[in-house]
Amino acid sequence: MVWQRLKLVVSGPVGAGKTTFIQSLCDDSVVETDEVASEEIGKEKTTVAMDFGRAFFGDLELFVFGTPGQERFSFAWDVLMEGAFGLVFLVAGDRPASFPAARRMLDYFVSNFAVPVVVGVTRQDLPRVWASEDVAAYLRLSPKEVLGLNATSRADSRRALLRVLELWGVGVEGESAAEGTVPKAPQ
Amino acid sequence: MSKQQQIQEVIASLREAVADISGAVVASPDGLVLASDLGESEAPRAGAMAATGSGLGRRIAETLAVGSVEEVMVKGDNGYVLVYRAGDKSVLGVVAKGRANLGLVNLEARAAAEKLEKILG
Numbered sequence: 001m002v003w004q005r006l007k008l009v010v011s012g013p014v015g016a017g018k019t020t021f022i023q024s025l026c027d028d029s030v031v032e033t034d035e036v037a038s039e040e041i042g043k044e045k046t047t048v049a050m051d052f053g054r055a056f057f058g059d060l061e062l063f064v065f066g067t068p069g070q071e072r073f074s075f076a077w078d079v080l081m082e083g084a085f086g087l088v089f090l091v092a093g094d095r096p097a098s099f100p101a102a103r104r105m106l107d108y109f110v111s112n113f114a115v116p117v118v119v120g121v122t123r124q125d126l127p128r129v130w131a132s133e134d135v136a137a138y139l140r141l142s143p144k145e146v147l148g149l150n151a152t153s154r155a156d157s158r159r160a161l162l163r164v165l166e167l168w169g170v171g172v173e174g175e176s177a178a179e180g181t182v183p184k185a186p187q
Numbered sequence: 188m189s190k191q192q193q194i195q196e197v198i199a200s201l202r203e204a205v206a207d208i209s210g211a212v213v214a215s216p217d218g219l220v221l222a223s224d225l226g227e228s229e230a231p232r233a234g235a236m237a238a239t240g241s242g243l244g245r246r247i248a249e250t251l252a253v254g255s256v257e258e259v260m261v262k263g264d265n266g267y268v269l270v271y272r273a274g275d276k277s278v279l280g281v282v283a284k285g286r287a288n289l290g291l292v293n294l295e296a297r298a299a300a301e302k303l304e305k306i307l308g
Contacts, residue, residue, distance in 0.1 A: 068239075073218065
């Protein structure tokens with residue numbers, strides 16, 4: 001039985017793997033709003049409004065919202081963050097050129113929304129990719145807030161989500177590092 | 188005449204046809220401004236918003252089985268923002284005053300959207 005519903009936002013610069021991450025994480029089909037990209041962004045389509053899917057963790061039901069990545073859509077970041085308990089912020093680990101934009105964007109989120117953030121460094125399957133500790137240093141975050149992952153992996157996406165829940169103070173029975181703890185809703 | 192100039196002309200003639208339209212923007216479906224008569228600071232955001240409105244409208248129309256999206260309307264207590272799908276290559280965003288004749292705005296804006304589709308086709 002679902003005892004609590006939570007809203008999670010997945011954000012990060014264009015091409016970080018947000019839509020893929022949500023597809024991996026979510027248990028039912030994901031609602032996407034993608035359009036043909038008219039800029040060179042390394043892929044054919046890009047999200048213009050949001051992605052939406054649901055994921056279940058023990059007694060938790062998560063409503064997962066993905067944002068567009070381009071700065072011109074920052075108004076949508078504000079709209080989607082309303083009522084969110086946490087943020088997964090993805091950065092493409094093989095594209096250091098996108099790191100400055102990622103840092104600006106992350107600063108925006110951190111200074112506007114007081115929620116736990118986990119940074120996921122994607123594309124860890126590639127040979128030339130930044131390690132999560134190096135990205136943590138670049139973003140001036142503690143290493144426990146940053147983890148390497150593949151957005152295509154369901155296990156990886158769930159691990160990222162568990163990390164956010166742990167930062168928020170909730171363990172998920174049977175899946176959490178904090179074994180045997182019964183989840184409690186923070187006030 | 189370049190495409191850019193042709194698009195600008197479509198906007199100008201739309202503005203001329205309906206006095207109560209206070210601004211218009213033409214953007215790619217992913218929100219990059221192609222032409223606009225809004226202020227330089229306002230245009231990029233308006234273009235992105237037109238794309239968001241149209242993209243979300245498209246998904247809603249498909250999910251609730253009302254076909255492929257043609258228009259999205261936002262009505263405020265002081266005016267309207269309307270987004271028209273202009274083929275596959277662009278969206279047209281129109282800002283109109285609260286006293287505007289919505290039928291007239293639609294008539295002219297739909298005609299403008301058809302022109303845009305031909306220009307960018």
